Amino acid sequence: MDEEDDWDEEEEVLDNATHCPSCDEMTAHDILREKKVGNGADFKVRCLTCHHVHTVEFRPPPPTNIPFILTDGPDSQRVVLVVDADEEFVVGDVFEEAEMLWRIHQIETKSGLMTKGESAKNIARVTALRTDMVRVKLTLTRGEDSTADVLVVPQETKFTGSHLMEHKGETWRIRAIHTGTGRTMRGTVDAPDIKRMYLHEPPNPEHFTPRTPRERRQAWKEGRLGHNPNPERPKEHIKKGVNPNPPRNRSRKKKRD
Template sequence: MTDEVAEDDYEEVVENVALCSECDDYMEHEILKERKVGTGRDLLLKCISCSAINNLQIREPKSISIPFILTDGPHSARVELAIDEDEVFNIGDVFEEDEMLWTINQILDKDKRKKKTILAIDASSISALRTDMVRVKITATRGEQSDSSSMLVEYGTKFTADTKIDYQGEVWRIRAIHTGAGRTLKGTVESQDIKRIYLHEPPNPEHFEPKTPRERRQAWKEGRLGYNPNPEIPKEITKKRVTPSNKRKKKRPRK
């Protein structure tokens, strides 16, 4: 039993595999002769199965230059990158450049047509968006004045509407989050899906403090200023709590 399992688990390692023109399949070959050509090699091979002799040339792919449009928030830059001519690019591929991560979002061929996948030698330009960090647009409103700016956050950072955040050293309230589908006043959205965040200055507690003697007396009565053992409950709250028990019953209509 052990021997059978051992035989089943055994994998034969085959070296020098190449396409044999006679066998019409990839077969193991014996190297009869080898000659270096630049960074590549020329090989004279003999098929182990049918003894056919074949020549094989191995060459490193040529390096070509492709223009990349790299976009980081509102800023875009065109750079030329050296790429192997046989490399394949796809929409959504992530690569590193200048110690930053980028995601391919557009590929154009030689005829300026958009492609989802392409061989490097057939590409005219490739566009990519920065992935590791996301620049989120901000509109902060204080009173009647609104200011627009942006902040750089990590990809995947979550923002929740109607919550407070620390922005530029101050506390703000997220009034709404604008996505491609519209504004949301509730819910959580990740940074890469946000078009703009609308911030409002949270109400200042001093705004609600009593200012006149009459307001201060009323605030003390209600227990909002210091200790009051028997605070008076405001009428608007009392009315909500009390359910009248002396309601007049409606008379039943006579038959």
């Protein structure tokens, strides 16, 4: 701990640090004069160590044009962005353009090679995918019919298997979520990780209506007969002339002599 404290105490901050040709190292300098040259400037400085006076030129890197292919789902557009020639681009970096976020997907150099990172002056083309909104492919099944659709949601959206969701004014149940590496029927998955989501139309409430005395008794036990809380069948379901609750006493057979 003492050595670290000594190191912190010895750390020195240099004002206007730049390379001194006389000392041949980075030293602090006084700025004697500044002269603007184009978009840059020339500084006449004096080394505080050896008092050598020299000129330091600061020039911004020249701008360069890079074609970007911006892909948003099935739609792609080509735009040309002006950047500094020494700016570095790396696959996976996120940048903003047209009030949207894009993630660099591919970088092609002027020699025709694909690379994971390169400076702007050597880049021929950059491909980027929109990242602030995610397109989730859907398969919607209604009975025997299935249709395909796409849902566009914010990147941070999550979906959980077996849950209900609204889509175009209708309620659907998430039957399964396919991630490319597997499928889950009850797990929660981030929207960017979803390859396809399978939705089924929820059963009609009439599907759960008990139809037989046995089903009604079970529904009564489970408390699902709120408007008619008993196992008896409603009168409108009983045919005329039929006793809904026939006696259960069986006639006994006569013994043989």
